[in-house]
Amino acid sequence: MSSTVAKALTLLDHFSENEPELGLSDLARRSGIDKATVHRMLSVMADAGLVEQRHDTKLYRLGAGILRLARIREKAFPFATVLQPELDLLAQETGETAHASLISGRALATVGICESSKANRVSLVVGEVLPFHATASGIATLAFGTEELSARVLAGPLDGKTSFTLTDPGRLNALIETARQTGFGETDQTNEIDVYGIAAPYFDKTGLACGAVAVATPSHRMTEALRGKIVGAVLRAAQVITSGTGGKQPAGYPETVRKTLSSLPEGSA
Amino acid sequence: MSSTVAKALTLLDHFSENEPELGLSDLARRSGIDKATVHRMLSVMADAGLVEQRHDTKLYRLGAGILRLARIREKAFPFATVLQPELDLLAQETGETAHASLISGRALATVGICESSKANRVSLVVGEVLPFHATASGIATLAFGTEELSARVLAGPLDGKTSFTLTDPGRLNALIETARQTGFGETDQTNEIDVYGIAAPYFDKTGLACGAVAVATPSHRMTEALRGKIVGAVLRAAQVITSGTGGKQPAGYPETVRKTLSSLPEGSA
DNA sequence: CCCTCTGGTTCATTATTGTCAACAGTAGTT
DNA sequence: AACTACTGTTGACAATAATGAACCAGAGGG
Numbered sequence: 001m002s003s004t005v006a007k008a009l010t011l012l013d014h015f016s017e018n019e020p021e022l023g024l025s026d027l028a029r030r031s032g033i034d035k036a037t038v039h040r041m042l043s044v045m046a047d048a049g050l051v052e053q054r055h056d057t058k059l060y061r062l063g064a065g066i067l068r069l070a071r072i073r074e075k076a077f078p079f080a081t082v083l084q085p086e087l088d089l090l091a092q093e094t095g096e097t098a099h100a101s102l103i104s105g106r107a108l109a110t111v112g113i114c115e116s117s118k119a120n121r122v123s124l125v126v127g128e129v130l131p132f133h134a135t136a137s138g139i140a141t142l143a144f145g146t147e148e149l150s151a152r153v154l155a156g157p158l159d160g161k162t163s164f165t166l167t168d169p170g171r172l173n174a175l176i177e178t179a180r181q182t183g184f185g186e187t188d189q190t191n192e193i194d195v196y197g198i199a200a201p202y203f204d205k206t207g208l209a210c211g212a213v214a215v216a217t218p219s220h221r222m223t224e225a226l227r228g229k230i231v232g233a234v235l236r237a238a239q240v241i242t243s244g245t246g247g248k249q250p251a252g253y254p255e256t257v258r259k260t261l262s263s264l265p266e267g268s269a
Numbered sequence: 270m271s272s273t274v275a276k277a278l279t280l281l282d283h284f285s286e287n288e289p290e291l292g293l294s295d296l297a298r299r300s301g302i303d304k305a306t307v308h309r310m311l312s313v314m315a316d317a318g319l320v321e322q323r324h325d326t327k328l329y330r331l332g333a334g335i336l337r338l339a340r341i342r343e344k345a346f347p348f349a350t351v352l353q354p355e356l357d358l359l360a361q362e363t364g365e366t367a368h369a370s371l372i373s374g375r376a377l378a379t380v381g382i383c384e385s386s387k388a389n390r391v392s393l394v395v396g397e398v399l400p401f402h403a404t405a406s407g408i409a410t411l412a413f414g415t416e417e418l419s420a421r422v423l424a425g426p427l428d429g430k431t432s433f434t435l436t437d438p439g440r441l442n443a444l445i446e447t448a449r450q451t452g453f454g455e456t457d458q459t460n461e462i463d464v465y466g467i468a469a470p471y472f473d474k475t476g477l478a479c480g481a482v483a484v485a486t487p488s489h490r491m492t493e494a495l496r497g498k499i500v501g502a503v504l505r506a507a508q509v510i511t512s513g514t515g516g517k518q519p520a521g522y523p524e525t526v527r528k529t530l531s532s533l534p535e536g537s538a
Numbered sequence: 539c540c541c542t543c544t545g546g547t548t549c550a551t552t553a554t555t556g557t558c559a560a561c562a563g564t565a566g567t568t
Numbered sequence: 569a570a571c572t573a574c575t576g577t578t579g580a581c582a583a584t585a586a587t588g589a590a591c592c593a594g595a596g597g598g
Contacts, residue, residue: 020345049373064371070339072396076289102333104318109337127341
């Protein structure tokens with residue numbers, strides 16, 4: 001992990017909706033890299049258009065080049081666009097916050113959000129990167145992703161985000177196995193306190209999971225009935241997204257889903 | 270320009286709408302970098318989520334992390350979203366292809382396009398990076414951008430894209446000066462044969478040009494009347510975009526525009 | 539006026555990187 | 569089957585580019 005470009009690219013991770021503009025020293029402190037180094041990195045990234053510096057405040061922010069790249073990606077492989085309507089529907093059906101993510105290197109990138117209309121809801125920071133091991137989306141993705149990916153995650157560091165986070169590879173693997181049986185991932189407060197997550201994977205054209213769509217609920221509000229409703233809705237949404245993006249469910253998955261749905265209390269799609 | 274991250278980031282420039290997926294050797298050949306080096310670069314960029322490799326074809330494409338970053342950028346500084354409707358209107362008004370770009374390092378990044386409905390129209394490749402010195406958008410942006418930027422462009426290499434391209438710094442500077450007088454940039458076949466461009470700059474909140482909106486027409490179709498219509502429409506669109514994105518026109522600019530508009534033949538906004 | 543922030547720059551040391559070669563796998567041809 | 573030509577991938581060594589402490593200059597604040 002000591003490659004120069006890797007270090008340079010981690011700088012991008014510190015930008016978020018809440019802090020879209022960051023100063024040089026600030027960025028250096030957070031990343032633990034020397035000021036001079038950060039300055040050089042930002043300079044070349046500015047040249048490439050990935051970031052840009054405001055001439056008045058000297059602060060750095062994400063650049064216009066990113067918009068350009070995103071346009072190419074979306075034009076060639078529409079995802080966010082076909083995904084958003086389905087997210088909106090999902091949030092409306094369940095009454096809770098829905099979001100979707102894609103595998104992005106060693107983590108999950110949030111590529112779509114639709115917040116619940118309830119006053120008490122789970123609110124997500126746009127653009128946050130989600131760890132695999134502590135989120136329902138991550139579990140769901142790992143359960144149906146490549147063997148290599150889950151091995152890498154199980155091997156890598158498992159940060160304890162909350163006291164509920166599974167940091168033991170064995171127990172984490174058991175959770176993934178459960179998801180593999182049921183067809184969806186489920187976690188309670190493993191990434192953030194008082195957040196209950198239920199997520200279903202969607203697949204690329206080779207039948208491998210490339211991300212997950214999830215619904216996040218305040219833990220105390222979760223009931224058996226709501227859980228059933230969400231599971232059904234999430235599984236349905238994932239199927240629509242899979243086919244809508246040219247994906248294909250792997251062998252056996254439809255049966256898994258059917259079995260899971262029939263075991264739910266009642267009232268689902 | 271021999272920084273490692275710079276070289277790594279140039280790899281991203283080879284992706285376009287036409288070629289959204291590229292192989293390792295192919296990428297190495299185009300960039301002139303050794304295969305092994307490219308492989309390492311792509312690996313770390315894949316880790317960061319900027320690119321991703323398909324497990325079946327081994328080809329690389331732009332990754333999901335870019336979508337995430339674009340979301341942050343758009344959420345914090347909405348541009349593409351507020352821009353697109355105005356582009357559509359502009360294309361409809363003029364009957365020609367309209368596009369908009371932003372300063373992105375050493376070049377302009379195309380961040381929005383609306384193609385003409387005419388059969389014979391100028392068609393743009395989505396996601397292309399435009400050189401400053403050979404495009405109307407570039408001239409317009411330079412004319413009202415920082416002194417430092419135009420100096421850098423005038424100093425840098427001025428590739429002859431066509432036989433009409435101004436490769437002489439002196440003559441190029443004169444063209445920029447003209448744009449500064451009239452308030453808009455104008456080029457004929459300097460970037461591509463048979464393409465006539467007219468572009469007006471929009472400004473950030475400090476009154477500096479941060480990009481331009483342009484209309485591209487087949488050269489042979491250009492007439493004095495059409496030219497007048499386009500100039501008026503482009504100037505108006507740029508003003509709307511400027512205010513719509515929280516920008517501010519620099520001192521004296523409104524008068525420049527007014528003077529230009531009054532000298533046009535007739536029939537403009 | 540001093541102190542402490544900020545962004546930016548310099549330069550000798552050292553570790554990262556580029557290079558080149560070989561390797562493995564696939565597809566097409568002979 | 570063997571040969572070719574092409575992939576993507578990995579290793580080792582020489583050379584280059586990254587590093588980080590110290591240093592500037594400027595902006596506030598007390």
